[in-house]
Amino acid sequence: MTQFMGELTLYRPGTAGYEDARKAWNLSVNHHPAWIVVAQTAHDVSEAVRAAAAEGLGVAVQSTGHGTIRPADEGAALIITSALKDITVDPELQRAWVGAGLKWGEVVAHTQNYGLTPLFGSSPTVGVVGYTLGGGMGWFGRKYGLATDSVVRLEVVDAQGDILSVSADEYPDLFWALRGGGGAFGVVTGMEIQLYPVQTVYGGNLLYPIEMAADVYRFYREWIKTLPDEFTSSIVLMNFPPLPQVPEFLRGKSALMVRGAYVGAEEQGVAYIQPWLEWRAPMANMFQTLPVSEMRAISNDPVDPMPSATNGTYLRELSDDAIDTIIRYGLGQGGQPPLVFAEVRHMGGAISRVSADANAYSHRDETLNLVMIGVAPTPEAGQFFQQYTAKFMQELGAARSEAVYANFLDGEEAQRRIRAAYTAAKFERLTAIKAQYDPQNRFGYAFQIPVK
Ligand SMILES: Cc1cc2nc3c(=O)[nH]c(=O)nc-3n(C[C@H](O)[C@H](O)[C@H](O)COP(=O)(O)OP(=O)(O)OC[C@H]3O[C@@H](n4cnc5c(N)ncnc54)[C@H](O)[C@@H]3O)c2cc1C
Known part of the structure; x- marks a missing residue:
């Protein structure tokens, strides 16, 4: 009943x-x-x-x-929280109040009416709060930073059930902890976020055959050294599923995709892509001027529910050995690959310029982020994915950082490895704030921050 x-x-x-x-x-x-x-x-x-x-x-x-x-x-x-859908925009201050039930696609559709954009991620159906509390790395990352760095105020229900307004001036320690520390301290019901005056980007994908993979990675490694903060990019080894909606020449095949978005004039964006075109002609060049509301096309993430598995790590470098490992594991080591894709995202820029003490998000000096996604229709498939990706990361050796980005972990892997998302000092501070605001670990289903 x-x-x-x-x-x-x-x-x-x-x-x-x-x-x-x-x-x-x-x-x-x-x-x-x-x-x-x-x-x-x-x-x-x-x-x-x-x-x-x-x-x-x-x-x-x-x-x-x-x-x-x-x-x-x-x-x-x-x-x-999915019914908490209130949204208001203050065009003067270039800020929005967003309810905790909104998804990024819904927020962008609204803020675009004012010529403004929030710092959303690759998927329009990801929720604004979970994404933001874990960091929030999207196509504006190098230009404007992480979503968590653009939070002005949060409305939070604490462990007593009290509704708190949390900002740099009110409950500053809680404000510090939530931005990067996730939902371990309370339930966020809404947040005020900074918006940015962007209406279009020059974005898309270059598609290269898998046979060229090693050369494409090496070219990417040099190319990103030439990019300004206005260009955020990634390189993806994609195993396309054998589905009818995939173009026939890619169906059931693997390919390399160089993707990203340039915030600025189209001619300049074209100029940054030109070295690729002069180097080797791609199978397809899908870079074009895109309204911000169409940027979902860059990653084309699945929208419908699916049994997914995620794992990740920061990378110190894209060394030749690391490239070889990514290709081998990305392609399944000669067997059926459990990965749908392995993506290396280029970070740095504005993300690394925020003061290290600003909030709980750590590892601002890491500039390459590997995320691996698989399909796990059964618990056994999920376990196999985790074992496979653990071995993959181990074989990356010195190229792999010990640190991890919290948003690219989920399930048991997130429970096990969350400590690596923080510096030791920040983790210590998080446990002290946890003891103050949630001494009984009421919110123990979020990132596992122990009570000090
Ligand atoms: C297809 C896909 C694409 C992605 N792309 C990106 C990307 O480009 N960049 C990036 O940084 N991350 C990305 N992520 C990771 C994503 O940001 C995290 O998985 C995030 O936690 C999802 O938030 P959610 O609210 O949608 O999910 P949920 O599963 O609903 O929430 C995840 C967790 O967040 C916490 N949480 C959510 N809402 C609240 C709240 N109101 N109060 C307190 N805690 C809360 C809870 O601990 C909850 O368990 C992607 C994930 C997927 C599956």
Whole structure:
């Protein structure tokens, strides 16, 4: 039976609402909480946190289910934030207030009416808050920094169920921790973010045959040294699925894609791509002027729910040995590759110029970020993916950094390796702030920050 508690509707196991609400975008995630609330307001979130505390339950939070760290079990209440869709834009201050249920595509569609853009990522269906609390690295990264660095204020429900306004002036320690430290300190119900005056970019992909992979990586390694901060790029080894919607010449095949976005005049963007065209003609050059609202075409991430698996690491360098390892593992070592793609993103620029103490996000000096994505329709496939990518990373040897980007981990891997997302000093500070704001680890389904 659906249960009502005050103004809240709790979905317990066995109700139709429960089955619908516990679904995640990542179909390999299986939430099974004691009950679920689909919050309509910050007040609902507050009530739900208090109700969970009264029953001795932990609190798990989901907006879209793109980045579940620890699925909600019977010891947790699951708060769904997806209905918190309020959005307002202040064109004078170039800021937006965005509710925690919004996805980036929805925010961009709105802010573009003002000629402004937020710092979104590759996928339009990723949620604004999960992305931002983990860092938030997108195609404007080198020009304007991480999404987390552009947060002005957060509305947060704390472990007592109190609704706090959190900013540089109010609860500054909590403000510091949430930006990079994720959802371990409270439930964010909305945030005020800085926007930027960009309406178009010169962006897209160059497609090269897989036989040229080693040369393409080496050319990329030199090319990015010539780029200004206005150009954020990546290089992707893609294993195209044998599906009818994939063009026939790529169906079931592998290829190299050099992708990115230049913030500036088209002629200048063309000039930055020109060295590639002069070096070797690509199979396709899909770079073009794109409205910001069409930038989803650059990565063309899957929108429909799928059973995905993620792993990642920063790279110190794209050495010849690292290139060889990426190609071998990317292609499956002679067998069926468990990776859909392996992408190396170029960071640095504005990301590395923010003061190291600004917030919990660490490792601003890392400039190359490897992310590996697979499809995991069964738990065994998920385990195989993790073992395979662990071996892949091990074989990267000295080219691999010990550090990791929190947003490119999920599931058990995120629970195991989250410490590596922070410097030792920042992790220590996070545990102290955790002890202050969530001493009973109510929010223990987010990044695993222990109570000091
Ligand atoms: C297809 C795809 C593309 C991606 N592209 C990028 C990219 O370009 N750049 C990048 O940096 N990352 C990227 N990511 C990673 C993504 O940013 C993280 O997985 C992020 O956590 C997703 O947030 P979500 O709210 O959509 O997911 P959810 O699974 O709903 O949330 C993930 C976690 O975030 C926390 N959280 C979410 N909402 C709240 C809240 N309101 N209050 C407190 N905690 C909350 C919770 O701990 C939750 O478990 C991508 C992921 C996918 C699957």
